[in-house]
Amino acid sequence: MMWTNGTQARAVHPSADAFALLEMSDETRDDMLAHSSPVQLERGQALPSLAGFLSDGVVGVAGAASDGRPLVCALFHTGDLIDLRRRARRPQGEARALTAVELIAFDVEAIDAVIGAHQDLAALWIEQIRDQFATLRDHCADLSCKTPIERLASALLELRRWPENVVAGAAKAQGRAVTLRLPILRNDLAGYIGVKPETVSRVFRKLEEEKLIEIQRRNVICLKDIAAIRRIANGGRPRAPTR
Amino acid sequence: MMWTNGTQARAVHPSADAFALLEMSDETRDDMLAHSSPVQLERGQALPSLAGFLSDGVVGVAGAASDGRPLVCALFHTGDLIDLRRRARRPQGEARALTAVELIAFDVEAIDAVIGAHQDLAALWIEQIRDQFATLRDHCADLSCKTPIERLASALLELRRWPENVVAGAAKAQGRAVTLRLPILRNDLAGYIGVKPETVSRVFRKLEEEKLIEIQRRNVICLKDIAAIRRIANGGRPRAPTR
DNA sequence: CGGAACATTGATTGTGGTCAACTGCTGTGG
């Protein structure tokens, strides 16, 4: 894996300026940056702060089960504001890098004052958390009652929403087909959709047998029939009746 | 069921002033109320607005499965600010009253300006959504990898967090025991923890056989050993190994 | 190459969904 020398300085990644895409005034931006510190993490490392801006990579929040059951209850992607603070007593759950990550970690003591001082930032912050809340509601709906194949289909469509996961080029050419670069490992994907890695593997194979996807490499798959995949994701494969 | 005369005027419910408990200036409060309208809903009715303050009752957000699988992907309780807006194209999912509900429905066109104008409201709003986000993450963790008995234990402890669900009196007397008034039906509870009503019934019976709870009435149960219930909720009942 | 990490495949079994029948309760109306 690249970038194993975590804290060491290195050339700026092209996507590192995702921060510049956030719509806010320069003044607000400067004020935010004044109370933050950029860090680089490798896969597996815990986030140093409960709040930050994810300028590159994927972060997963793990819940706390007393035994070591792996699980990923929420995903953050490049361009997301992260705010995991809560009023509740025990701060259970922990955020970890699922890929190599660039993070602008905020000083949680100071960032609230910055938010309060800048109306545009407050609006942006609310919009971000609100969207993540909505995404998580959808995800909960998947976990509540869907079959593994429906969950995986749903997760694939969700990953497609982030441009950095979509492989350019082949996309337009093949009509409705889209080639996806899965940013996370099977293990984490399985944890996210609430099944075991073996099941993910079996479901991938099933989808490929049905010509709906094509597994090109371990983490590169082509969605060949988006419409059919969406139909499955919306509940098109309920469990068989007992008869 | 009481209050079947939905829109008809009636005496103010004691808990209707939960709104007064929100920490904000009078000016902010007046400004909010100027852009909102109080409504009363009975069980099953959809919320008239994507944003509001829940002054009494329980609201559930249902996801959208193409077949009619019931599910409740998020719960709101008395005292919660509700903001279900999202940038995403299709506004899937729908909020419905799971009990009789009193709601101060906000005008979604105007409420953002009110938030922008009042710093205290912005801070409050962020804190609320952030907390709901955190609660939902915990819930996702439950759904991802826990067994039905663990999920139900977790849900019971979650419901205990809202004082209106706790039956006063017997609570203090019995030491660690707490009597809970379940605000929602078995069906909705099952949908929330991602199992079928039959399973909820079986798990309740199992918990009662183990003397951890006592089902006093259909919707009144006594948690007799909170510590043991919490141990289960945290992952104390994994599925048996195959051997 | 060798080795570790990641991923897949196969055989087996526990278990929660499914369906169906039943109980208990409440309100309605004759």
Next chain:
DNA sequence: CCACAGCAGTTGACCACAATCAATGTTCCG
């Protein structure tokens, strides 16, 4: 008052299916 309908919840029998465990395969490094 009982009869009845309607709804919420429970119980039982059955079995599809995903978790388990084990072994093998693949990829990616040094």
